[in-house]
Amino acid sequence: MISPFHVYLRCLHFSRRRWPILFLVISCLFFLHFIFSGYFEELLSCVLPLFYPTPSSLSTSQLLAPSILVSPPKGCSPAPFLLILVSSSPSHQDQRNTIRQTWGSRSSSKVSLSLTLFVLGVPKSENEQTALLQEANIYGDIIQADFTDSYRNLTLKTLVGLSFVSQRCQGAKFLMKTDDDVFVNTLALSRFLQGQGGPLYLGRVHWRVYADRNPGSRHYTSRSTYPDENFPPYCSGTGYVLSQEAIVSFLQQAERQTIISLEDVYSGILAWAAGISPKHVARFAGSILVPHSGCCYNTMFTSHGLTPQSMKEAWTMLSEVRNDWCLLSLLRCKIQGNIL
Incomplete structure (x- = not known):
């Protein structure tokens, strides 16, 4: 008959033999989570400031951006914690209305201390143009500038947005x-930004x-x-955030940088010139x-490529799952997103 003590010794011997394998499996899982969730890129971006130039002193003259034809009657008062400027096309009224009904609604903005405007x-x-003016009169959330709307x-939309913040919404701490x-x-996103400070340019970074x-x-x-041959690192134009300090630096650098049509790349070029790494x-x-x-809409700050219908569904999903616990949601959403 085998005594309990002998059973304990056998289990101890088994665990000692299997421990290195278990440690290896756990290490591999942690490494995969670190890589595929995007945390490795977060760590890598922390090193970027070491490679960025120190900007030279610049004048304080204002950038000559396209003049604003239509702007919100209330401007930016009261100034929000987070101002969200949505780049939109005149024909995309359905998209704008959907945003007004979902994440850009007044109720959502009140909770998140944000304000959503369209450029x-x-x-x-x-x-x-007639329809757009009517829409602007109804909702009071449109910024229209004097240039042809095209890809x-x-x-130019981004420069207009930066100028608007600099001149009419200096009280907003962050711009998205x-x-x-x-x-x-x-x-x-607003909760995350509560702990951020200094010149800030953050989002999904594209490298080389x-x-x-x-x-x-x-x-x-x-x-x-x-x-x-290659652009400096820059944040995807689908969604990035700038602090007020970064906005001032971007506008100063824009005076001497040649405008290129790739909006997010251009922001990266301004950031490089300003010495602000993404x-x-x-x-x-x-x-x-x-x-x-x-789970994905609750975990991610931004989700790209949604139709008006899928955006309404996403808003409903978010409200239903907001207090739930989603196991490894960031990893699952990133891996599935890359496969889709």
Whole structure:
């Protein structure tokens, strides 16, 4: 008959033999979570400031951005903690209305201490312009500037937004630039920003992106416009955040930087010139298609590529799952998003 003591010794011997294997498995799982969740890139971005130049002193003259034709009647009063500027097209009224009903609604903005406004250019159609003016009168949340609304002019929208904040919304501590097909978890983002300070430029960082020299490409950049082969690190234009200090520096650098049509790349160029390195945050999805689930919308700050219908569904999912615990949600959402 085997005594309990002998059983204990056998178990101890078994555990000692298996412990290195168990340790290896746990280490591998931790490494995979660290890599695929985006935390490795977060750590890598912490080293970036060591490689950024020290900007030279600049004048305090104002950037000559396109003049603003339409702006919110209340301006930016009271100034929000987080101002969200959504780059939109004149024909995308359904997208804007959906945002007004979901994450950009008044009830959501009150809880998250945010304010959502839309930035547009001038449409080619007079009928579209008439409809846009009516929309602006109804909702009072549209900024329209004097330039043709087109993909190649997206950078002008960003410059207009930065100028608007600098001149009319200096009380806002943070600015978020995003697009009208992006779902934003404003409450989670606002809570995260509560602990941030200093010159800040954060989002989903793209590393070592090469300039596209194909004239037929949508992302074409000529050598005369940008002579270097690769762009400095920059945050995905689907959603990034700037502090007031960063906005001032960006506008100062914009006076001497050639404008390129790639809006998010241009922001990265301004950041490089200003000596402000981008900070990677794993909870910004960038251009990754986040799985259509409540856990993902609750975990991620941004989710890209949503239709108006899917954005309404996402808002409902978020409200239902907000207090639930989602196991390894960031890892699952990132891996599934890369597969989609």
